Amino acid sequence: MGGGEFTALKGLDLQFQRGEFCGLIGPSGSGKTTLLNIIGSLDVPSAGSAIVLGHRVESLSEKQAARLRSKHMGFIFQTYNLLPVYTVFENVELPLLLMATTEEERREKVMAALKWVRLLDKVHSRPSQLSGGEAQRVAIARAIVKEPELVLADEPTANLDAQNSYNILDTMLRLNEELKTTFIFATHDEKVIRYLKRKIYLDDGEVIQDEIVHAGA
Amino acid sequence: MLALKLAYRNLVGKKLRAWLNIGVLSFIYVLIIWHQGIFSGMYEQAAINSVKDEIGGGQYWHRNYDPFDPLTLEESHGPVPPELQALVDGGRAVPVLIRQATIYPEGRVQSIMLKGIDPAQKILAIPTAALGSDRETLPLMAGRVMAKRNSFKKGDLITMRWRDARGTFDAREGEIVEIMSSIVPTVDAGQLWLPLERLQEMTSLPGAATLITIDKEMTDPPMVAGWIFRDHNYLLKDIIDIVRSKRVGGAIMYSILLFLSLLAIFDTQVLAIFRRRKEIGTLMALGMTRGRVIRIFTLEGMMNGLLGIVVGAVYGIPLLYFSATRGIPLPYSGEEWGIAMTARLFPVYSVWLVGITVGIVMCTVTIVSYLPSRRIARMKPTDAIRGKIS
Numbered sequence A: 001m002g003g004g005e006f007t008a009l010k011g012l013d014l015q016f017q018r019g020e021f022c023g024l025i026g027p028s029g030s031g032k033t034t035l036l037n038i039i040g041s042l043d044v045p046s047a048g049s050a051i052v053l054g055h056r057v058e059s060l061s062e063k064q065a066a067r068l069r070s071k072h073m074g075f076i077f078q079t080y081n082l083l084p085v086y087t088v089f090e091n092v093e094l095p096l097l098l099m100a101t102t103e104e105e106r107r108e109k110v111m112a113a114l115k116w117v118r119l120l121d122k123v124h125s126r127p128s129q130l131s132g133g134e135a136q137r138v139a140i141a142r143a144i145v146k147e148p149e150l151v152l153a154d155e156p157t158a159n160l161d162a163q164n165s166y167n168i169l170d171t172m173l174r175l176n177e178e179l180k181t182t183f184i185f186a187t188h189d190e191k192v193i194r195y196l197k198r199k200i201y202l203d204d205g206e207v208i209q210d211e212i213v214h215a216g217a
Numbered sequence B: 001m002l003a004l005k006l007a008y009r010n011l012v013g014k015k016l017r018a019w020l021n022i023g024v025l026s027f028i029y030v031l032i033i034w035h036q037g038i039f040s041g042m043y044e045q046a047a048i049n050s051v052k053d054e055i056g057g058g059q060y061w062h063r064n065y066d067p068f069d070p071l072t073l074e075e076s077h078g079p080v081p082p083e084l085q086a087l088v089d090g091g092r093a094v095p096v097l098i099r100q101a102t103i104y105p106e107g108r109v110q111s112i113m114l115k116g117i118d119p120a121q122k123i124l125a126i127p128t129a130a131l132g133s134d135r136e137t138l139p140l141m142a143g144r145v146m147a148k149r150n151s152f153k154k155g156d157l158i159t160m161r162w163r164d165a166r167g168t169f170d171a172r173e174g175e176i177v178e179i180m181s182s183i184v185p186t187v188d189a190g191q192l193w194l195p196l197e198r199l200q201e202m203t204s205l206p207g208a209a210t211l212i213t214i215d216k217e218m219t220d221p222p223m224v225a226g227w228i229f230r231d232h233n234y235l236l237k238d239i240i241d242i243v244r245s246k247r248v249g250g251a252i253m254y255s256i257l258l259f260l261s262l263l264a265i266f267d268t269q270v271l272a273i274f275r276r277r278k279e280i281g282t283l284m285a286l287g288m289t290r291g292r293v294i295r296i297f298t299l300e301g302m303m304n305g306l307l308g309i310v311v312g313a314v315y316g317i318p319l320l321y322f323s324a325t326r327g328i329p330l331p332y333s334g335e336e337w338g339i340a341m342t343a344r345l346f347p348v349y350s351v352w353l354v355g356i357t358v359g360i361v362m363c364t365v366t367i368v369s370y371l372p373s374r375r376i377a378r379m380k381p382t383d384a385i386r387g388k389i390s
Helices: A032-039 A062-072 A088-097 A103-116 A132-144 A162-179 A190-195 B002-013 B016-055 B070-074 B082-089 B128-132 B144-150 B196-202 B237-275 B277-286 B290-326 B351-378 B381-385
Strands: A021-025 A073-076 A150-154 A182-187 A198-203 A206-212 B059-062 B093-103 B110-117 B138-143 B157-163 B169-180 B191-195 B211-214 B227-230
Touching: A021 A032, A021 A162, A021 A190, A032 A150, A032 A182, A062 A073, A062 B277, A073 A132, A073 B277, A088 A103, A088 A132, A088 B002, A103 A132, A103 A162, A132 A150, A132 A162, A150 A162, A162 A182, A162 A190, A182 A190, B002 B016, B002 B290, B016 B237, B016 B290, B016 B351, B070 B093, B070 B110, B082 B093, B082 B211, B093 B196, B110 B196, B128 B138, B128 B169, B128 B191, B138 B144, B144 B169, B191 B196, B237 B277, B237 B290, B237 B351, B277 B290, B277 B381, B290 B351
Parallel strands: A021 A182, A021 A198, A073 A150, A150 A182, B110 B191, B138 B169
Antiparallel strands: A198 A206, B059 B211, B059 B227, B093 B110, B093 B157, B093 B211, B138 B191, B157 B169
């Protein structure tokens, strides 16, 4: 996979099950973000095939890929990527505005998502008024508000201190367990790795270890 | 709706930069409408006054008559044809005989035109009735500008010299019996009015006329051999041309202003797209296509124009209403414009004028908002999310 002279991923054969809480682990340049982008239909493999939620990513048109992301996927970014001119409520509401939902339905879902991340008291705040941990919890709320089947998180704790990182991970784990949402992380943060139920180690674009962590382990 | 909401919030989020653009655009809207309204008012005022005082519903010109060539005046007259005589008798047309003459105001020699008209006519609004007074002297009427330039006042005796139909010079004195205050320069400057029959008699041209003005209510004027009918389009052409030239001058001025404002919007858009790459990537990740993101950014730029309309309306409507009802005092009198203008100009704002102004500004704003937004189409979402340029 990859283009031109640089091959980001090679010889991958991976399957993810619904409800997994797994991570792509590896140093910078190992290909974890590229793989996450392909799963998220933001990028396409130059060779081989990626089937996500029954859709072959490389054969999707831009519109189809956008629809797939809009309906079935949530994204969490390292730098939160909240839209600065919107309030917390509006940021979380944004994915729902792209779907056919009524205002009342949107309000209910946004409030439920904010309750999940324990940010009901920040509904009218702007991103600039939030701490890093709060901003990332808003990003999580935005990712889960449409109840997606798959949430992709790229280094979600990289900009957070330990306490905030644990809070975020607790929240995501709770969502995974109670809503059965599939989480795939790209990370090299030990705090995240400790929470993962499946750990896929990548190095230089190749899977070097795929480990399933059994309960109680 | 989403795009509109996003665009609005983003625009308002730009704060001072956005309000500066909006303020300048609102000023451009108001300026264009106000300026064009002045020219529309100028045209209407000039046209209405010209129709009232000079051209009525149109004029039949003797086939030799050329107002721009005084040498043709000797030959440009003829008896009023029977078809038009019936109109004259019915009070629906008035003949005018025009002849050259020389006067000697304050010792100077000045060429003028003598215009003979029936004092009892009702077709034109000039006060010709004053020429009908039963005096021994030859009654003359001058316009306000003509009187001012030659220091004429009522009761002054004017010595005139002219040639009759055979080319023989003749001279006599006339008395200024009326100074009319028409604002139409072409019934005022360089001319004196006198009773038609007296002029015909003086020039040995009984029953002759140079032109025949018809009632403005008259439609479908007949064709008459030897006479050419000149309608409003022809007779008001000078006014139309003057107003058009002034409109062009004004258009250049606010085109420059509009260009500067568009440049600011373009610059703001380029900067916004550069600074908000992460936002663009995030919107794509959330499920927007590039086309939709382009639409949001274009709409955001267009919002400058839309809010410019709102802001412009807030102060523009009272301002335009005030100037349309109170009028604008002109810094100098109308005769220097070369068209019929009063001391106060009343602008005329039409729905068409407002619509076309808003349309032009919105179109140009949309184009300059769209052009930088096309860059989004070349962005890779994976790079945009990280704030990279692809």
